Amino acid sequence: MQLVEAFVERLDGAPVGERRRWSDEFKAQAVTAALEPGINVSALARRLGISPPQLFGWRKAFLNKQKEDVPPGAPVPLVEIVVGDVLIRVAPDLGEAALRRLISAVRSA
Numbered sequence: 001m002q003l004v005e006a007f008v009e010r011l012d013g014a015p016v017g018e019r020r021r022w023s024d025e026f027k028a029q030a031v032t033a034a035l036e037p038g039i040n041v042s043a044l045a046r047r048l049g050i051s052p053p054q055l056f057g058w059r060k061a062f063l064n065k066q067k068e069d070v071p072p073g074a075p076v077p078l079v080e081i082v083v084g085d086v087l088i089r090v091a092p093d094l095g096e097a098a099l100r101r102l103i104s105a106v107r108s109a
Contacts, residue, residue: 022050030055031062083107
């Protein structure tokens with residue numbers, strides 16, 4: 001049997017030092033900002049001095065945690081929209097395209 005020796009070296013451009021630790025408060029503020037409508041999450045991450053994948057990961061973890069926090073069978077909060085004399089109640093996560101079709105159908109009825 002042949003013995004092979006290998007040495008691990010730091011790659012050029014790899015960060016030097018320990019892993020950075022972010023406070024829960026910082027993460028919460030960053031995720032709250034990342035959830036604002038129309039926000040460019042990558043640009044926000046760069047402004048905050050973190051990598052975009054890091055912020056996307058925090059945001060995904062937050063959204064998954066929110067889904068877990070809702071017990072099965074619990075009432076889902078609804079968004080109410082009034083179109084003329086018609087009241088429409090939809091789930092807050094209804095996609096924009098589906099909402100447009102729904103409003104268009106109500107208006108044409």
